[in-house]
Amino acid sequence: MLCDICHKKQASIHVTEIINGEVKELHICDTCARAKGMIKSSKNFGLADFLAGLTDFGIAPKDAGELEDFDLKCPACGLSFEDFKRIGRLGCAECYDAFEKGLAPLLRKIHGSNRHAGNMPKEANKDSKTAEEAGSIDELEEKLEVAIKNEEFEEAARLRDIIRGKKKKKI
Amino acid sequence: MRLNDLLNQTSEWLKATGTESEIVMSSRVRFARNIKGLAFSHWADEKQKKEILTKTKQALLKNKYLNNSLFLVMDELNDLDKQFLVERHLISRELTADGGCKAVDVSEKELFSIMINEEDHLRLQVMRSGLELKESLRLLDKLDSELRRNFDYACNSKWGYLTACPTNVGTGMRASVMIHLPALVMTKRIGKVLESIGRINLAVRGLYGEGTEASGNFFQISNQITLGHSEQELVDDIDRVIKQVVEYEKGARELLLKNSRHQLEDEIWRAYGILTNARIVSSLEAIGLLSAIRLGVNLSIINKVDIKSINELFITTQPAHLQKIEGKDLNPQERDLKRGDLLRDKLK
Ligand SMILES: [Zn+2]
Numbered sequence: 001m002l003c004d005i006c007h008k009k010q011a012s013i014h015v016t017e018i019i020n021g022e023v024k025e026l027h028i029c030d031t032c033a034r035a036k037g038m039i040k041s042s043k044n045f046g047l048a049d050f051l052a053g054l055t056d057f058g059i060a061p062k063d064a065g066e067l068e069d070f071d072l073k074c075p076a077c078g079l080s081f082e083d084f085k086r087i088g089r090l091g092c093a094e095c096y097d098a099f100e101k102g103l104a105p106l107l108r109k110i111h112g113s114n115r116h117a118g119n120m121p122k123e124a125n126k127d128s129k130t131a132e133e134a135g136s137i138d139e140l141e142e143k144l145e146v147a148i149k150n151e152e153f154e155e156a157a158r159l160r161d162i163i164r165g166k167k168k169k170k171i
Numbered sequence: 172m173r174l175n176d177l178l179n180q181t182s183e184w185l186k187a188t189g190t191e192s193e194i195v196m197s198s199r200v201r202f203a204r205n206i207k208g209l210a211f212s213h214w215a216d217e218k219q220k221k222e223i224l225t226k227t228k229q230a231l232l233k234n235k236y237l238n239n240s241l242f243l244v245m246d247e248l249n250d251l252d253k254q255f256l257v258e259r260h261l262i263s264r265e266l267t268a269d270g271g272c273k274a275v276d277v278s279e280k281e282l283f284s285i286m287i288n289e290e291d292h293l294r295l296q297v298m299r300s301g302l303e304l305k306e307s308l309r310l311l312d313k314l315d316s317e318l319r320r321n322f323d324y325a326c327n328s329k330w331g332y333l334t335a336c337p338t339n340v341g342t343g344m345r346a347s348v349m350i351h352l353p354a355l356v357m358t359k360r361i362g363k364v365l366e367s368i369g370r371i372n373l374a375v376r377g378l379y380g381e382g383t384e385a386s387g388n389f390f391q392i393s394n395q396i397t398l399g400h401s402e403q404e405l406v407d408d409i410d411r412v413i414k415q416v417v418e419y420e421k422g423a424r425e426l427l428l429k430n431s432r433h434q435l436e437d438e439i440w441r442a443y444g445i446l447t448n449a450r451i452v453s454s455l456e457a458i459g460l461l462s463a464i465r466l467g468v469n470l471s472i473i474n475k476v477d478i479k480s481i482n483e484l485f486i487t488t489q490p491a492h493l494q495k496i497e498g499k500d501l502n503p504q505e506r507d508l509k510r511g512d513l514l515r516d517k518l519k
């Protein structure tokens with residue numbers, strides 16, 4: 001197999017990255033690997049980085065740039081949705097509320113779900129429950145509509161159950 | 172504890188004490204956490220970053236799992252020490268960038284390391300030898316529970332822990348395993364195995380070579396998603412897949428011993444011959460040959476050296492480690508010489 005960079009020498013280093021079934025392979029000869037600093041440079045992806053496992057965290061979502069435009073700005077930290085599309089990072093926790101419309105489909109695309117199912121600090125669990133239970137049926141139905149529109153079916157089912165429960169209580 | 176004390180100890184995860192540690196080098200679990208009410212570190216201004224550092228430092232200093240830890244403010248370190256910490260897997264490359272009130276807290280035996288002001292306020296990490304993801308998760312949960320008595324974390328019931336990058340939201344957890352698969356590479360079965368792993372919400376990253384140019388044959392497998400599944404489910408998934416891959420690797424090793432024992436032994440002994448005699452050894456060459464020797468030790472072809480010493484050499488032959496051991500800066504040529512010396516000394 002020839003080197004992907006110089007197309008002349010035999011490739012001896014193979015970098016493989018497989019994410020969600022999509023295989024990306026890079027075949028490089030020893031000379032090019034050295035020239036590109038893959039072996040010892042501190043800037044590029046190299047063996048030290050690989051061994052140190054630096055690549056497992058915080059890779060910016062490549063889909064962020066292709067998101068729909070929303071004229072939104074986070075009231076808490078000032079980051080705009082445009083900024084987010086550019087840097088792939090949110091500015092603060094409030095951004096998640098401010099950009100909910102744009103983020104929900106992105107999260108579904110990245111994770112195949114947009115509903116947390118893991119652990120939570122106890123206090124936070126309590127807070128969120130009371131908040132939702134305190135909400136009016138109208139508000140919840142509005143949320144349900146948004147969820148269905150965004151094809152967030154798990155979230156829709158959850159909201160539907162809360163609404164049902166509330167309606168039962170009323171009767 | 173002081174930074175130079177690390178030089179005289181072996182990180183827990185290199186000791187080859189964990190489950191399947193012949194094939195599974197290490198298990199690591201990381202949590203991304205942010206304090207409620209403060210901008211994420213990459214977007215915070217200097218004043219906020221200072222506040223984040225002060226708050227987290229106070230909390231870490233009284234954490235019972237971090238007694239006698241090594242707390243380091245990154246801006247007070249030189250480049251060599253920063254690189255040294257990267258090579259030891261205690262910090263990420265991002266944490267070595269100048270400014271930003273960055274810090275790291277390393278527990279006594281390097282079991283835990285906590286990064287402050289990377290892109291999130293806190294990145295908690297635990298690292299263990301072998302396939303020990305479940306135990307790692309249990310340990311990190313303990314540290315995390317202790318820590319969150321000090322402040323409220325940014326989170327909500329819908330999206331879980333809120334992180335700077337939306338790829339980490341939810342559990343905020345990355346669990347990963349570093350696995351050594353030389354026989355699957357030699358028997359050319361690796362492609363198929365990796366491809367099948369990549370299909371199931373796991374990310375696989377690897378750097379591998381052919382024949383004598385083999386560059387480690389290490390692969391890292393980690394969870395690709397963080398939202399929609401519990402920590403336990405995500406860890407169980409990786410655990411299950413790794414156990415399967417370990418079986419494939421064992422099968423490939425048996426096949427090599429059965430069908431091409433002479434070639435295998437030749438390759439392993441040649442690697443040993445070079446590293447016990449060569450004077451100038453590049454980093455890449457060392458890693459490739461150490462990989463072959465590691466396989467030889469696991470298959471009892473070589474008995475002159477133990478697996479823990481080999482594991483250690485993957486780290487101590489890296490540039491910053493060589494320079495710290497030598498106690499001075501070395502240029503690349505000097506490093507290759509020093510690397511040769513170290514390898515001859517440790518392998519004989
Ligand atoms: Zn080339």
Ligand SMILES: [Zn+2]
Pocket residue numbers: 074075076077078079090091092093094095096
């Ligand atoms: Zn914000």
